[in-house]
Each structure stands twice: as structure tokens, then as C-alpha cells.
Amino acid sequence: MAMRKNESKAPFPQGIDEEKFDKLSQLAEMGKLLAETAHELSQPLAGIKAFTQMLRKRYDDDDFLGPKLRLIEKQARHMEAILDSVKTYSHGLRTVTESCAPREVIESAMLLLRNKATKARVEMELRVPAELPTVEIPEHKLQQVLLNLMNNAIEAMKGSEGSKLVVEASESGKDFRLAVADTGPGIPGEVANRVFEPFFTTKKDGSGLGLAICKRIARQAGGDLRLLGQGECSSRFGERFRTALELSLPLERDAS
Template sequence: MNVSIATDEGTRQITMVSTRAEWSGVEQAELTGGGRFGHIVILEDLREAESSVERLERAERLAAVGELAAAVAHEIRNPLTILKGAVSLVPQRLNDREFLEQFSHIAAAEMDRIDGTVGSLLRFSRYSQPEMVPIDIRQVIEKACDFISEYGRERGVAVELMSSADVPTLSGDADHLTQAVLNLMLNGIQAMPAGGTLRVGVKWPSGSRYVQVIVADTGTGIPPELRDRVFEMFFTTKESGTGLGLPFVQRIVYDHHGFIEFESDRGKGTTFVIRLPVMSQSQSRIGRTEVSSIDY
């Protein structure tokens, strides 16, 4: 490492020879007084700090891996326990047709449950980085509504699309964002077993650095004691859920340098808001045609 110090006589250079790169802190201060002028240089070895940071990061990674392994084990062991109990009864009840039919249904359902967990985990782990290009977020929302409109109609849910007429260009991956919005819409529809309304919209407060994507349902709401866990991997309150939908959405949003938040009222519904940054080089609007509310 070389440190150069400017003096009245010229520039002096202090050289520290090392066989490998080091973390070092350098501070310089002038000394004056008594008709004399000088410098003081303080060199601080930061190798211990570097080592502490590396140890902390390694510990955090190991803790995350441990939590994931425990969650996967829990999700797979539960159906395996059910299968094991059912299989143990088969030899004694080979002539019980009703039992065998029931067993076949249980076995198929639990194997599907395991397959769903493994499949969701593989999709999550194989997630590719987004290809960032200029996009019109309104087209993303419209595409998601087209995909899910029939699913909602079959369950008595009206999907309402509302979008601002004045929306800046975003930099993003349209396919990834479509998947994120679809996951939120699917959750919203499933939260309304008796039917209801799902409102999906795009909003841009004039001059804001973020465009808002809003998905609001009129469903059951999220209990207060569960709200801190909605983005946990494998956490779900649905019998057939894998608990990877919202973590997947969060990952997509973060990869777009955005934020996701929600508000929920028990018995009234839940509103998710995704905030995505507008393109830094362009605040120009994409078209000025009003997108009317559409009842799918």
C-alpha cells in the first residue's frame, strides 16, 4: 500500500509492502504551531473488521440455509407421516374395499402435496434475473387480468381494472412483473370464498419517483397475529398452498428496486401495493389514452 503526502519540499511517499491485499484505514491531519509545520498520518489495520464482517455474513447465510432446510423438512414430513400411517394399515385391511379406496385418495393427495412443495421450491431456486427493458406497466396489468379473469368469474369474483392515463415508463421485466401481479391476484381471489371484488390498478402521483401497482380484495383479511409472517417462505394458511407465492413476489419486486407493502382489515379485505421506480432518464408519459374501468 502506498500513501502520498504533500509537503513544502515536495511529495513524500510511504510504502508498506504486503504479500496480499489488506483492508486499511488512512487518516491525515496537519500540525502547525511554534513556527513549524508538519503532518501526522494514522494507519489503521482493518483486517479484524473485515474478518468480523465475513464471519457475520457467513453466519447469516448458514442461518438462512438452516431455516430453509427446516421449513422444507416440515412441509415434506407432514404428508409422509400421513402416508406412513395409512400404509401401516394396509396389510390388515386388504379385503376392505372402502378402506382401500380411501387409502388411494389419501395417498394421491399427499403425494401431490409433496410434489407441489418440491416443484415450487425448484421454481423458486431456478428464478432467473430479470431482463430490464423499458415497459408500460399498464400492459403488464392488463395481461394479468386477461389471464385470471375466467378464474375469478367462476368463483363469483369481479375483477376491476383501473389505471391512470398518465404513467411514466418503467425499466423492468414484463414477464416477471406479470407473474408477481398474478400471484397477488390469485391470493386475493382465494381470500374471497363467497365472492367479491378484486380491484387492480396503476397509480402515479404526479412527480413521484415511483409508480404504484395496487391489488385490493374484499375478502376475509389477514389476522393481525399473522401479518408479520406473510412473506416467510412456506408460511401459508391455505390447505393447498405452498407458502412460496408471496416470497416470490417480494423477490421480483426487490430485483426491480421496488417495495411491497400491504394493509389489511379483518373481514373487509387486503390491499397490496407494489412501488416501482420510474426510468431515471425519462419522465415522459406513455400515451394519454384513458384506460377505463373494466369488469371482467
């Protein structure tokens, strides 16, 4: 069977292309701005409401002032409710600003999967330089991506002799790179083109969501996740390695 080369097809959920993705990113930025504006506006509004209440209590019986002050107070409460709902809504759109030290995440992921790897007769190897930069992604998200990649690798190699999984971290220009490579059967071209699709799985009990979620996490953090071509994979990790996925993340921005 002729295998297609890994075309790097836009790995977004169905119906979303790069252009739409950029639009969504802009919307997320606007959401953040909106949340900040809502927060800024609630301060002066609280002042307006407090003083109106004070005046209303004093002039409640005044035929002229009473009704007007009650109305101002009501309008202020209404504005408060609007701002609250904006704050709640845009909370989920907040962009990532947390960062973490990747070495600890890598070591804990290896510890978490040690039993599973031993049972599957998979040897794990760490290729990580002594010094690693801080990366802009929340620790639990980096762990989630790494565990997914390592789990997939172990599952692909289950039971075969001399199986090996390599976790490699490196720094390249403005990026931090984290790759997980394995000596499993590899991914045929027609499967390779679909691995990032939500619900795409070749496993009997798979969810097909692992890599789709990992890709989204990577993109949300301003990075990406890609499947290396088989040639690239073997020349980089050794000829027995047929599959490698690589996460790239921006290095922590200078505090400004």
C-alpha cells in the same frame, strides 16, 4: 382475540436482515462489474492468443522459442477458461435493466384470470389512469407479481357473495404503484407478520412461496412489496376492502 397491528417486520427470507440484504446487493453490483471486466479482458487476450499461435507455428522447431511460445499459448488458454467461468457465473447476478409498459401487463393479467374470477364469483375492477409511466422491470416479472397477488385475492374470496377485486395503478413521486385489493376476510395480525416468509401458507395445498418470490422480484427491481394496514386499505379502496398489497417500483431512469 386481540389482534396485533401489522408491524412492518423486515420481510426477508429467514436469516437475512436488511443489513445482509444490502451486503448482497453490493455483491450483486460487484458481480456485474466482474462480468464486464471479464468481457473487456477477453478481447485483448484473444489477440495475444492468436499472435502467439502464429509465432508458435512458425518457430515450433526452434529450441529456444518453441517451448516458450507453447507455454504462453497454454497460459492464454488457461486465462480464457477463467474468464469464461466468471462470465457464466456472473450471468445470473446481472441486475435488471429491462423496462415495460404496465397497462398491457395489467390487461393481460385480467384476461388470464377472467375465467377463474367468474367461477369464484369475483368481480374485477380496474382503476388505472389514462397515462401510465414506463417502469423498470422485465414484463414477465411484473406479470408474475400481479398474477400472484390477484390469485391470492381470488382464492381468499372464493364463493362469497358480492366479492370484488380492484387493481389500482398510480404514479407517486419517483415511484409507480400497483395495488391489488380485495373484499375477502382480511389477514389477521399474526398471519400478516409472516406472509412474506418463504413456505408460509394457511392453505391446504398452498406452497407459501408466492409472496416471498414477489417480494424478492420487487426488491431486485429496486422497489418493494408491502401489505397495507386494514385501516389504510379500507379508507383507500372502500370500507368493504380488508386486504391490499402494494407493489412500488422506480420509474424508468433518464437515459444517461
